[in-house]
Amino acid sequence: MAPIATAKGCAWKEPKPLNCDVCIIGAGPVGLLLGNLLGRRGVSAVIVEKQPKPYDLPRAVHFDGEAMRVFQAASLAEEVLPHTMVGRGMLFKDTNDTVVVDWSRDQNIGPMGWHESNRCHQPGIEDALRAGLDRFAHVQLIEGVAVTDIEQDETGVDVTLAGGRTVRAVYAVGADGANSFVRRRLGIGEDDLGFKEDWLVVDLILKRPRPDLGDYSVQFCDPVNSATYVRGVGDRRRWELRLPDDRAVDPNESEIWQRLSRWITPEDAELERSAVYTFRSCVAESWRKDRVFLVGDAAHQMPPFMGQGMCAGIRDVANLSWKLGQVLYGGEDVLWSYESEREPHIRQFIELTVSLGKLINQTAAGEAPKGKMKSIWPELGAGLGTRKGVGGALAPQPRIDGVLADDFAKQGFYVLASRAIESDLPMVVGAQDWLAEHGVEAVVVRPDGYVLEVVAV
DSSP, X not given: XXXXXXXXXXXXXXXXXXXXXEEEEOOSHHHHHHHHHHHHTTOOEEEEESSSSOOOSOOXXXXXXXXXXXXXXXXXXXXXXXXXXXXXXXXXXXXXXXXXXXEEOOSSBOTTSSBSEEEEOHHHHHHHHHHHHTTOTTEEEEESOOEEEEEEOSSOEEEEETTSOEEXXXXXXXXXXXXXXXXXXXXXXXXXXXXXXEEEEEEEEESSOOGGGOSSEEEEOOSSXXXXXXXXXXXXXXXXXXXXXXXXXXXXXXXXXXXXXXXXXXXXXXXXXXXXXXXXXXXXXXSEETTEEEOGGGTEEOOSTTSOHHHHHHHHHXXXXXXXXXXXXXXXXXXXXXXXXXXXXXXXXXXXXXXXXXXXXXXXXXXXOOEEOOOOOOOOOSOSSOOSTTTTOBOOOOEETTEEHHHHTTTSOEEEESSOXXXXXXXXXXXXXHHHHTTOSEEEEOTTSBEEEEOOO
């Protein structure tokens, strides 16, 4: 399709319908990242956001090395980095202040080619993603306009906007959050995985140094007063406090400071934001209806105890974006594999997150995690390629003469091998220890970093 003119943030003045390859509903970090990933692949997109301007207060505060690899795929890693700091990891402490789970993070570059844990300031990340859209004349961001209806037929999707204008797209993607209009309009229910608690989230900005708070995030495990401390970027600090189920009203500012008095006072910091969230664990019963897909919180929600909420949505669009590009350019239809690969994968993260949430509350029945904790790298669910051996595993990303492997392969398929072999695909020699650990000499790596298949050598 012909590129569409750039008109970011403009109000609609003309009644003409818009045509594009993909209409993205929702301009949070997941929707904006998808727009950038599609833009780099030459796919035309219209992103529709009902809010008139970006939300400028903190929300997500962590992403991992795999997520950073996806920012790299969007060619925005250098723009994202100024809004981050390397995370030290997380400690779980009991009521005696004894560490029961140590999740220290390596301070060196990890297997993804980036640090394993990154603290972030979400408004800065979103600014970088918005600015990234300016590179593409074929990607348009429309803000301050709500989607009022979605209809589809055999050839495309009609997304109706407030005021009556329509976006005609080949595919549409709902990236519109936990209360997704798209999910509800499609009549898709949710599978409740059993975790539901109200927590007070408090964001503070330090007025004076408090090095004693430390650089680790800390989960305070307590059956009565569960709490989380989060080391933010710069002078930002966050506390998350579990609220009693039988409370009559939410805490006011005075009560908030009273609950924080164990750690900090108004003399130390100013209150930037407070909000009550219901932490849930749920997965959409379907992630696709014909030509419309769900990503991010529209498809799944989990408590924040592992800092994987935004990461999960980033993995969704990494998986979906290259598949949309392939199909739109006339290649084999691989879109059927999106949900089958991602849904079992996200369930593993949710299960671990919920188990840690129960540990924090000390209400878990059975054995709770103890001691040291490591990053998990689940395999994809059934989908493209085999799942025997290393198939479906996340491959590491070595450097070749200082160039990261995914960039060397121009974000396409490539062979990762322990030695040079004959191949029609770009060849990356490296990650020998990882390959040996899995008993293989070479694998084909997909554009999202996962192994498609083992190469016989």
